[in-house]
């Protein structure tokens with residue numbers, strides 16, 4: 001598909017400077033003021049808008065194959081484009097699981113067919129996510145999908161021997177294991193919230209913070225022992241942050257992500273037993289929210305990842321203990337992080353770019369994304385309006401699911417236009 005020349009005029013960059021940007025054949029060809037473009041070029045007046053590298057999500061559940069009633073790759077890609085993303089990593093816990101080269105290539109191809117965002121498959125660590133036998137890690141890497149990130153997300157790789165072998169395997173080709181850090185023995189079968197004073201009051205079975213931090217500690221030591229690389233998915237506790245900080249201080253090759261919901265929502269939302277707020281790891285007390293915010297600001301946590309987890313109504317609309325875990329996140333991530341972290345003064349916009357684009361692209365090895373806005377870089381970009389305040393309307397979502405914890409919330413910072421290799425993929429909440 002040939003892409004027309006695109007001229008973006010009067011855009012402000014994250015550092016506050018203003019420039020025009022000319023995009024030719026999907027690549028940024030020139031920056032400067034008063035740039036010219038051919039008559040038939042597409043033009044975007046970016047006055048008052050900020051131009052950033054497109055967002056990259058390390059952790060998205062797209063549900064295809066297997067649960068196309070909750071999300072398809074096409075609908076999830078649309079939600080991603082509307083949310084300002086140019087690349088998403090699709091989790092492996094589909095049905096069938098992405099545990100072979102063929103399955104990974106299928107996800108890649110469905111993403112290309114949708115054409116709204118680069119969909120990069122994550123491979124399972126173990127066959128069928130069963131936690132026992134390693135999946136075809138090297139074959140998935142050598143496939144057309146070039147899988148570099150492996151995860152049994154939804155489940156913890158709890159067997160230390162399996163985790164050790166996985167780390168040894170992926171080291172050979174510069175891969176990384178993304179761990180859903182949660183000791184299943186401490187997170188009982190019916191546990192559904194944070195264990196503490198509130199879970200007692202609500203009469204809900206919970207699991208403790210140490211179920212997270214103890215696995216992070218073990219994996220940090222296994223990463224050190226194997227000389228390999230581990231990534232911690234959805235860090236949610238102060239204890240978890242403490243272990244990540246310790247591991248980094250020792251020079252261990254460990255990275256970590258936090259979700260928008262763990263940055264903004266607390267366990268107090270559970271007071272009404274609304275299953276929209278049931279998520280794994282669970283919403284935590286405000287002390288934990290403070291800890292993950294501080295860790296994201298100071299770089300202890302490297303990245304924001306949505307853990308966008310769509311669920312069909314018939315899986316979510318149950319008594320709290322029986323409902324599925326997970327909440328939507330792609331379309332609201334930028335606004336939530338901008339509002340919570342940048343508007344509050346905890347970090348600047350350039351740091352947001354680092355956490356939502358540069359670091360996730362680096363962790364996943366996506367060299368076409370997370371690049372500085374400069375000549376020669378692929379034109380994977382997003383224009384945002386940092387002043388716009390919008391009220392989230394769950395019914396307007398591109399996702400097939402409606403488990404949206406942000407519905408009705410007013411947030412400042414809006415995605416205006418998303419651009420994938422020079423082509424506009426979304427504009428003002430609609431795909432283009």
Ligand SMILES: NC(=O)N[C@@H](CC(=O)O)C(=O)O
Nearest residue numbers: 061153154279280309325326
């Ligand atoms: N986050 C969730 O609550 N649920 C995820 C699995 C996961 O990320 O652990 C899902 O697949 O629904």
Ligand SMILES: [Zn+2]
Nearest residue numbers: 153154180280
């Ligand atoms: Zn998980």
Ligand SMILES: [Zn+2]
Nearest residue numbers: 091153154307
């Ligand atoms: Zn997940």
